[in-house]
Amino acid sequence: MPASGRPPGSWQSPPGPAVARASPPSLAPPARALGENLPIGVIVGVAVAGFLMALASLFIVACLSDRGKKQRPPMRKRGTMVVPAGAPDSYPPSNGPAASPSDTNSYEFTGYKSCFTYDELVGITGGFSAQNVIGEGGFGKVYMGSLGDGRRVAVKQLKVGGGQGEKEFRAEVDIISRIHHRHLVTLVGYCVTENHRLLVYEFVSNDTLEHHLHGEGLPVMDWPKRMKIAIGSARGLTYLHEDCHPRIIHRDIKSANILLDKAFEAKVADFGVAKLTNDSMTHVSTRVMGTFGYMAPEYASSGKLTDRSDVFSFGVVLLELITGRKPVDSSQPLGEESLVEWARPLLVDALETDDFREIADPSLECRYSKIEMRRMVEAAAACIRHSVTKRPRMVQVWRSLDVDGGSTDLTNGVKLGHSTAYDSGQYSADIELFRRMGFEDDLDTAEYGLSDEGEPGPGSGRQRQQRTAAGR
Incomplete structure (x- = not known):
């Protein structure tokens, strides 16, 4: 095959000794020539496909993780509404989470309002047992209670007479429940039925x-x-x-x-x-x-x-x-x-x-x-x-x-x-x-x-x- 018959783009060595020129030509192209013959579009396509596969893998992992979180059982808190609070001393209802009281042993109720059923409060107070009475005033008796997570509360059973209807009572309780201050007792929740009005407060442990x-x-x-x-x-x-x-x-x-x-x-x-x-x-x-x-x-x-x-x-x-x-x-x-x-x-x-x-x-x-x-x-x-x-x-x-x-x-x-x-x-x-x-x-x-x-x-x-x- 004549020298002029080399494939185009092949590299031609400079003239050298006769022995080098006498060697038969190689049947395979040089390694560099193989890379140079691949179209640029193929290379770019492979790179893009790899990048997309990596993104898809990350998306699948994120979806599986989020699905696992959603399947976890939520906290058992009926009717719970987070009420934002404010600075350590004064807690208006719109400025972030409330600071805890200075007593590190007291339970933190600030920021929660819950509507309890009467049956729930019966269970919390041991059937409103006389042994759980911790106070009595002009508005009714106060009972010691314990929530399911072990936190203690004070349940105030108001005397029901010619007082407010259910709608008005709820409106007033809603106002009280939004008041949060380190020097005010926090309202945890309430119960209102046709014959019962009860307020649930945080329990303060060191008496009056x-x-x-x-x-x-x-x-x-x-x-x-x-x-x-x-x-x-x-x-x-x-x-x-x-x-x-x-x-x-x-x-x-x-x-x-x-x-x-x-x-x-x-x-x-x-x-x-x-x-x-x-x-x-x-x-x-x-x-x-x-x-x-x-x-x-x-x-x-x-x-x-x-x-x-x-x-x-x-x-x-x-x-x-x-x-x-x-x-x-x-x-x-x-x-x-x-x-x-x-x-x-x-x-x-x-x-x-x-x-x-x-x-x-x-x-x-x-x-x-x-x-x-x-x-x-x-x-x-x-x-x-x-x-x-x-x-x-x-x-x-x-x-x-x-x-x-x-x-x-x-x-x-x-x-x-x-x-x-x-x-x-x-x-x-x-x-x-x-x-x-x-x-x-x-x-x-x-x-x-x-x-x-x-x-x-x-x-x-x-x-x-x-x-x-x-x-x-």
Whole structure:
């Protein structure tokens, strides 16, 4: 075959020795020539096909993984709705997940609302067993319960009378369920039927402020704890008054409605419950009995409640923290049974002389911060003013107590003790009138937390009334 017959594109070596030229030509083309003969389109096609196969494999793996997740059984939570919450101290319903309370041992319920059936609550409370009763108040009994996952709850069984219908009740509960704050007891869920109205709350394990201040055989609550509780509960009430829409007036502020966790952080309970009953006669007779000793003067005379009525009641709680005395104590000398009337002149004297020994709890043995004591005394004196308009707002009270809140003027331009002329005897007569109206109601007040008292003992309505009035 002549040299000119080489396939086109073959490489021709340069002239060399004769021996090299004499060798017979190879029948196979060089390796490089084979690669160069493949069309570029084939190479590109193979690469694209490989890439597509890799993508398909990844898609199949992702689908199988997602299918496995969907087949997992969901959490058994009937009617659960996540309610967003906010900052660690204030939880409006639209700013992300809620922070947990400071007590790491308490159960986290914040952010959940659940509708329970009556049969479920029967099971949770052991058939509403008397052994599970942990409190009883003007609105009904409170039972200890346990959810399926072991979390404890407090089930409040409201008395059903001439109250709201189912639609109105659900609307009110929906408002309460959206309120989340580290110093307010969280509503876990509710139950509403034709004959039953029940509220399910988180269980707060360290009982009430009333228990720790006035319970027998308990260690003396030191001053730092008292100040911490005052500030915390003031924050919770400020949130109800200032940051809730619609604004919520508590209507029953008392030491028995301030629950404590293991770290002695305060949690205000029972807010919004008064509106759920909506029974005017029951409200007047039982609620006033339940709050005897905390009642604002204008409520005793007219039955009207405002946010400043809450402020007055909170002032009585502050007096309990300062003095260690009950709101009404029949064991005290005649004329000194009422904490408010006994403390009023002492508060003024203490602030004028800067000497708090006469007003401070003797069991503290003067072991308190004088600066903090003055703040609390000033706040208490301003809160229990006779004149509604001269009392501070709750936010002012909180700021005056909080170490980081700075100085707040609570006088409203009026010197303490000179807000208005007031007939103390008429106030006592008005209270006595309400006491007679609630004559037959037994209103032991420990609610939601553990109680050291059992079922109410036998006795006449008058005896039970006197026990309640004494703050037991």
